[in-house]
Amino acid sequence: MTATPPFRILTVCTGNICRSPMAERLLQLGLDQQSPGSFAVSSAGTGALVGLGIEPHVAGFIRVMGGSTENFVSRQLTPAILAEQDLVISLTRAHRSKIVELRPALLKKTFTLRELARILPAIDVPLGLSPEARWEAMIPLAMRARSMYRSAPEDDDVVDPYRRSDEVYEQMRRDIVPATNAISGWTKYRI
Template structure:
């Protein structure tokens, strides 16, 4: 994630084996369909099971949503990863707090993924025309600032609605809940990417 000619997105959960890999692989597959090679999505965990593959139920969700779970190995979140990311999407508010404690400079680029999706909906309703033809990367790198400007339009009454529940070591119902909370947010981000892509992309 060092190439400045790409939009670099980092998804974050705890172990980096259930929630953030699903977000990573779904986002990557969908954003590749917007403009291949423009977006680089990675993930990490605040207490990662370093080197572990995606949990099997999460891998099945990735496959069912058009992504590929193979070749994955969990990584521990580091300040360097956060400094290299243009947008950081966490699974819960507590993960967002952990990100900012680890790398304070990431504050204005870090959101829970469900909150970020609601912000993009608000941007769409306000003024989301297509990105400039020549510089999609720069447009996306500036997106956190524009999203933060409509945060007040994306507030929820229950703070839990910002979080994606952790299914680790739980049964199929927990993984279904995770998918039900996470997938709509990912799909909202992808829909926004398609709708704001320059003509001809």
């Protein structure tokens, strides 16, 4: 008997030290609370500050929310990393475009974080499937629902706080936390 591999989710921002690590760690925390071992969330950056840890302000947010900041090292987004993913979540529309440019086959499996959080409540998949199978079934339904939930860039993009004021870090947190909660919450109600 073989174990089902976890459903692989990649979060993507620019430097891979602020937004995508926060989304990664909070999604992993929320998804593990719903279905331990069913999901593997990682992150990368389109212009990564390779080898760095999570930015200290962001690390503080993650720890306060109950997530782990351990063993994180930023990495550059590559086609090879993208090839391994079941779902890719970008932090802006520009990141989503870069992802699709690097690996066009991911067009139908790439959403912005806030876009996916808006779409998921409208997606209903059959009960009785494993968490991984439910997420696989969700993707084409979310892709079709995307056209019903058109939005402006400011509704999809998470602000980049790097080297900016505390207020901008707080805005990033306000953009990310409800979205990651909505995504992991969708899992909760379907397991």
